[in-house]
Amino acid sequence: MKEQSTQAFKKHSKQLKTMHGTSDLLAFTLPALILVSIVMVIPFCMNLYYGFTEWNGVSSNAKFVGFNNYKKILFHDPTFWRDMWFSIKFGLFYVVIVNILSMAAALALYRQNKITTLGRAFLFVPFVISMVAISLIWKFILTSGFQNIYEKTGWALFGLSWLGDPKVAFYAVVLISVWQNIGFYMVIYIAGLINIPTDILEAAKIDGAGAWTTFWKIKLPLLMQSVTICLFCSISFALKLFDIILVLTKGGPANATCSVAYNIYREAFMNYHYGLATAKSIIFFLLCIIITIVQMRITKKREVQL
């Protein structure tokens, strides 16, 4: 009887070994592999080559020029560094503002009742609307809407040329990005807040800690995992800022709102310097990876385990 079952077991495990063989692996992953290769892997490898060429987009016309493109970008292309500075400045403003506001919203709305549920939904709505609709909505409000309010009230804030003045346009882009995305970060912070065990909070209350102390000494340290995630997401959003520029400002006025991603787009599809643009996209890629790794290293250290 025992022998029989061991035999059966051996037969089964033999059968199970064949369940996940190499040919099955290929059969199950092949469609995904083909799609990802066509869309991402092959183009990315092409990037590496075309970054070393002078290229007008027609593949037979690529001329190998060595490191010339990279030299040009690093030493003779002020627009790339101007736009890099814009992206960094935008990133600083956006990351700080969106994280503070969304954390405040999360702290106020994380308890579950009817009012907070509705409030959360309101804050989240802009996130599900397309970037094009968002940009057009704000274009209308910032141009003709604000003009109209200014004529009635005379408040200088509304009289500013929000999309026409290079200095103000920067803040308009920050404002709209924050407005659209706050719900997203709030939801992540709420998930973090819900995970804080209530007995810790009660213990703090009994020990006489006020709301302020509780936040700084207990909630924030335990929220560091959510902070890591939100910082990661907001930094990568800032680096990749593109759609909103494309629809709202087209990089203007006077190139004041041109992001790195938009710079690459312009170099390729408007100036037709494909070789130069691919070199720029390699630099852009490296920059994104480096910033991400540095940020993860720094914030991971601050996470607290219970």
Add this chain to the structure above:
Amino acid sequence: MNHFKKKFPQILITSIVFVCALCWVYPILLIVFNSFKSYKDMMTDFLRLPNIISFKSYIETWKLFDLPHMLLNTLFYTIIVTLGVVIFAPMAAYKLARTNSKLSKFIGVILILPAMVPFQSYMITMTRFMANIGLSGTRLGYCISMIGMGMTFAVFMINGFVKTVPLELEESAYIDGASKFQTYWKIVFPLLVPIITTVTVLQVLNTWNDVTVNLLMMGANQETMNISNALMSRFSSQASDWVHALPGIVMATIPNIIFFATMQKYIVEGVTAGAVKG
């Protein structure tokens, strides 16, 4: 009373934030109000409610800009792309999680690592490559690029989930004589439904709202562009035709709002899961 006193600051804060949240959606409401106004009212009485609700400009926009066609295009793309991702990603993610060999690790790297690469760093060569293989400007080409880009993230998410699904069920089904594909389709796939729902919801939002890829693949082709691309190409130029732009924005956004209202729970869950795992 004492109880109320204790609770009062919390209630105060919540109501302040609630009012702020109301202000947060106010810009959207303003657009809806103004979309019913005539051009003159829009320019002179921006903040006032419309005097009469007139659908004249809605009907004009609907016909003039061929909105039904654009909405159908977008719906078509959303369905095909989401189906593509939902059919192929779980298959790959499941086998990757269950196989432990050098080859499977290599495939895993190819399928999951690209999720870290920002789109703008390969968009140029992607459009050129698509043109080289004759897919540029076609519906098929657009769907393939969207599926490919959605694939890496979906495989990553599902791969993590498969590891939590117990092996016994599929093993016994297989030993009982089900074929490998049957085992996957009848036993494993139903167990993956929670994570597939998440992936589906995120993919639908992504595809419906996409503008960059559509612009790069389709350009300004009226026949094949999606709704976001159409809105952009018509209304983002300098001199804007707001009388038609505002109804256009509202009509293009209604599907998003309906989707959000009905799927709110899944969207919020999906976004959180996606961010936490990504």
